[in-house]
Amino acid sequence: MSPLSTLTPRVKTLKINGLDVSASEGEKILDVARQNGIQIPTLCQLDGLTSVGACRLCLVEVKGTPKLLPACVTSVEEGMEVTTTSERLVKYRQMILELLFSERNHICSVCVSNGHCDLQGMAQAHGMTHVRFPYLYPQQGVDASHRRYVMDHNRCILCARCVRVCDEIEGAHTWDIQGRGGDAFVITDFNQPWGESQTCTSCGKCVQVCPTGALSEKGKSVAEMTKKREFVPYLTLMREEL
Amino acid sequence: MTPEELQEQAEKRRAEQKDTPHQIRVCVAAGCISTQSDQVKEALVKGLSPELQKTCQVNGVGCMGLCKEGPLVSVDDTLYKAVSAADAPELINSLSQTPVQRLLCDSKAPFFSRQKKIVLENSGKINPEVIEDYIAADGYVALHKALAEMTPLQVNEQVTISGLRGRGGAGFPTGLKWSTVAKGAAGQKYVICNADEGDPGAFMDRSVLESDPHRVLEGMAIAGYAVGANQGYIYIRAEYPLAIQRLKLAIRQAERLELLGKNIFGTTFSFHVELRIGAGAFVCGEETALIASIEGKRGTPRPRPPFPAESGLWGRPTLINNVETFANIAPILRNGGSWFAGIGTEKSKGTKVFALAGKITNTGLIEIPMGITLREIIFDIGGGIPDGRKFKAVQTGGPSGGCIPEQYLDMPIDYESLAKAGSIMGSGGMIVMDDTSCMVDVAKFFMEFCMTESCGKCVPCRVGTVQLHGLLCRITDGTATMDDLSQLEELCDMVRSTSLCGLGQTAPNPVVSTLRYFKEEYLAHIQEKRCLAGVCKITVPHAAGVSR
Numbered sequence: 025m026s027p028l029s030t031l032t033p034r035v036k037t038l039k040i041n042g043l044d045v046s047a048s049e050g051e052k053i054l055d056v057a058r059q060n061g062i063q064i065p066t067l068c069q070l071d072g073l074t075s076v077g078a079c080r081l082c083l084v085e086v087k088g089t090p091k092l093l094p095a096c097v098t099s100v101e102e103g104m105e106v107t108t109t110s111e112r113l114v115k116y117r118q119m120i121l122e123l124l125f126s127e128r129n130h131i132c133s134v135c136v137s138n139g140h141c142d143l144q145g146m147a148q149a150h151g152m153t154h155v156r157f158p159y160l161y162p163q164q165g166v167d168a169s170h171r172r173y174v175m176d177h178n179r180c181i182l183c184a185r186c187v188r189v190c191d192e193i194e195g196a197h198t199w200d201i202q203g204r205g206g207d208a209f210v211i212t213d214f215n216q217p218w219g220e221s222q223t224c225t226s227c228g229k230c231v232q233v234c235p236t237g238a239l240s241e242k243g244k245s246v247a248e249m250t251k252k253r254e255f256v257p258y259l260t261l262m263r264e265e266l
Numbered sequence: 267m268t269p270e271e272l273q274e275q276a277e278k279r280r281a282e283q284k285d286t287p288h289q290i291r292v293c294v295a296a297g298c299i300s301t302q303s304d305q306v307k308e309a310l311v312k313g314l315s316p317e318l319q320k321t322c323q324v325n326g327v328g329c330m331g332l333c334k335e336g337p338l339v340s341v342d343d344t345l346y347k348a349v350s351a352a353d354a355p356e357l358i359n360s361l362s363q364t365p366v367q368r369l370l371c372d373s374k375a376p377f378f379s380r381q382k383k384i385v386l387e388n389s390g391k392i393n394p395e396v397i398e399d400y401i402a403a404d405g406y407v408a409l410h411k412a413l414a415e416m417t418p419l420q421v422n423e424q425v426t427i428s429g430l431r432g433r434g435g436a437g438f439p440t441g442l443k444w445s446t447v448a449k450g451a452a453g454q455k456y457v458i459c460n461a462d463e464g465d466p467g468a469f470m471d472r473s474v475l476e477s478d479p480h481r482v483l484e485g486m487a488i489a490g491y492a493v494g495a496n497q498g499y500i501y502i503r504a505e506y507p508l509a510i511q512r513l514k515l516a517i518r519q520a521e522r523l524e525l526l527g528k529n530i531f532g533t534t535f536s537f538h539v540e541l542r543i544g545a546g547a548f549v550c551g552e553e554t555a556l557i558a559s560i561e562g563k564r565g566t567p568r569p570r571p572p573f574p575a576e577s578g579l580w581g582r583p584t585l586i587n588n589v590e591t592f593a594n595i596a597p598i599l600r601n602g603g604s605w606f607a608g609i610g611t612e613k614s615k616g617t618k619v620f621a622l623a624g625k626i627t628n629t630g631l632i633e634i635p636m637g638i639t640l641r642e643i644i645f646d647i648g649g650g651i652p653d654g655r656k657f658k659a660v661q662t663g664g665p666s667g668g669c670i671p672e673q674y675l676d677m678p679i680d681y682e683s684l685a686k687a688g689s690i691m692g693s694g695g696m697i698v699m700d701d702t703s704c705m706v707d708v709a710k711f712f713m714e715f716c717m718t719e720s721c722g723k724c725v726p727c728r729v730g731t732v733q734l735h736g737l738l739c740r741i742t743d744g745t746a747t748m749d750d751l752s753q754l755e756e757l758c759d760m761v762r763s764t765s766l767c768g769l770g771q772t773a774p775n776p777v778v779s780t781l782r783y784f785k786e787e788y789l790a791h792i793q794e795k796r797c798l799a800g801v802c803k804i805t806v807p808h809a810a811g812v813s814r
Contacts (some may be wrong), residue, residue, distance in 0.1 A: 126733065
């Protein structure tokens with residue numbers, strides 16, 4: 025193999041929903057689909073942050089593979105045939121959303137992010153009208169100790185975007201997750217009040233990337249909290265350029 | 267150490283053993299220690315007169331299998347069960363005389379005679395805390411053979427020929443895994459031994475580590491040579507303090523004799539082993555979560571690919587095998603891959619260690635050749651169901667497995683047959699249930715386990731298991747409707763198909779398998795408000811037409 029061929033990424037061709045598309049080696053199904061106008065739902069994925077495949081909304085079918093694969097972390101392969109919507113996938117996505125709604129207290133009518141919420145938008149896009157599963161209503165509490173921001177655990181979906189942006193972009197690693205399974209929750213430092221955090225730089229990136237009203241700016245009332253996420257891919261790109 | 271010195275050590279130890287005509291062996295694995303076998307051993311040591319001390323040796327040894335009858339003690343060739351410290355003088359008096367009748371354990375019984383021991387060949391015979399004992403039992407001969415006579419490729423070849431499949435549960439061909447890591451990117455590579463056994467009812471790996479730790483270390487070193495790794499880690503759960511203690515001792519002993527460490531047997535091959543103690547999270551048995559935990563991160567799985575063989579510990583090619591898999595390696599190299607391939611069935615070679623638990627006469631640890639039937643295991647080796655009760659089902663494979671009913675009793679044990687019956691081999695836990703067990707309650711037990719052990723990373727497993735458990739609770743307390751049953755089935759399918767790692771993907775299995783074979787029990791709870799086994803406390807009155 026000549027040195028040149030190792031530097032030039034190979035081009036792959038594949039089919040997504042029957043559409044012939046091309047991609048570079050190593051690109052993920054999700055990105056290639058988006059480039060071609062095919063939207064695959066995601067909640068934990070955010071451009072500029074590493075993908076973790078945790079929310080499972082972006083699962084797709086790949087011909088010849090019995091397992092469903094997360095589009096955000098699955099690399100394209102030559103000749104792959106991907107289906108992004110099928111009866112089965114739609115059903116699973118609806119169930120995942122229902123499970124998320126059943127897990128904590130997602131009451132849109134009193135939420136700062138009402139109308140600007142990824143979870144709410146996703147439920148609307150998937151025609152979710154009600155939740156069949158019993159609401160679990162755990163007592164999660166609110167941390168309002170920070171001067172500028174509020175953390176409402178009841179609205180958290182544990183997507184870990186805050187954890188990743190703080191670690192990967194801000195480099196502070198203030199956020200993390202404590203506990204297991206249904207008892208898992210995000211913490212700042214060693215589960216100290218956010219306002220007393222020694223590592224938090226108060227940059228607010230976590231607030232901006234949060235998909236729901238779990239992280240918000242103080243002083244925002246119902247439906248006022250809009251989020252700016254465009255800076256994350258920009259920052260990532262700038263760092264790569266350097 | 268040179269091979270000659272190794273030979274010398276072995277001869278010396280064998281001569282020592284020959285010089286003492288009497289050997290008393292006391293099981294000091296965790297099962298027997300829990301019934302005070304350590305006190306029995308102490309009493310025996312103290313009870314030997316100075317005269318007898320010259321002709322009789324008292325040794326702590328590993329598990330002899332029949333855990334239910336512990337503490338087990340063997341005096342020369344006679345096996346005794348349920349020995350207490352007070353029995354020591356009698357046992358000592360029996361040396362070269364008539365055996366103590368009331369403590370006799372029939373070592374000719376099917377429990378012992380029907381087994382075939384490869385992994386456990388030294389278990390119960392050698393002292394796990396004395397490396398010379400292991401060496402006298404041909405220990406480290408296979409490692410020397412690999413380093414001196416074989417290329418890494420030839421070692422891989424023998425493992426491939428043996429047909430050995432991973433004993434951790436999934437049954438992936440070991441030779442294929444090894445050669446994949448061997449072909450991985452050049453440079454630093456790692457070998458990991460997964461000793462994070464956590465299935466309810468399982469204690470195979472613990473017993474192997476407590477009874478014959480050097481066997482696992484030797485297997486790891488051979489693997490290191492075969493794949494090109496100079497560093498090994500044993501990831502072991504903190505709940506196994508005795509295994510940890512014996513492993514630490516074994517590593518120190520092997521390093522002292524230069525059987526581990528730098529330039530083993532004077533070759534260029536070096537291999538170091540370190541222990542990593544897990545904090546007791548079931549999910550850390552999943553290889554990517556295990557790797558994250560060794561790296562000092564939160565023990566959560568990540569999507570595969572990339573598989574650890576390509577990108578594992580610190581991004582380097584990593585071989586992960588289970589304790590029992592490594593324990594099979596030394597005999598495979600000593601006797602050749604085709605010897606091993608001659609045992610077992612066409613697709614499942616060798617033997618398998620099972621932990622027999624539950625409603626069975628002989629609870630304990632057994633090793634059987636693949637291909638013998640469940641009936642032979644449960645009724646011949648296991649001695650059947652106690653108290654004249656009726657066999658109902660056997661749960662294999664832990665929370666990832668399923669319940670197998672009576673109609674499959676004559677099924678041969680191998681990876682494929684178990685899968686066909688809706689369960690898995692798993693690591694080898696086998697929980698026998700009789701007609702006093704409620705299968706819905708059993709499913710609820712396993713779901714509760716999965717719910718509390720879910721790491722919480724992906725939604726289907728984190729929330730799905732909670733909702734599944736809630737549905738099972740409603741069924742067992744008699745408040746569920748037929749809608750709940752269909753929701754249960756729907757959720758099982760969804761959690762299985764969409765979860766990120768093996769824990770979530772297999773969490774519904776106990777529910778699915780009990781629904782498959784014991785649906786009438788689910789229906790009785792829902793429609794008749796009745797638990798057929800009389801286990802569940804249903805307080806709802808027997809009102810007709812409650813169910814929809």
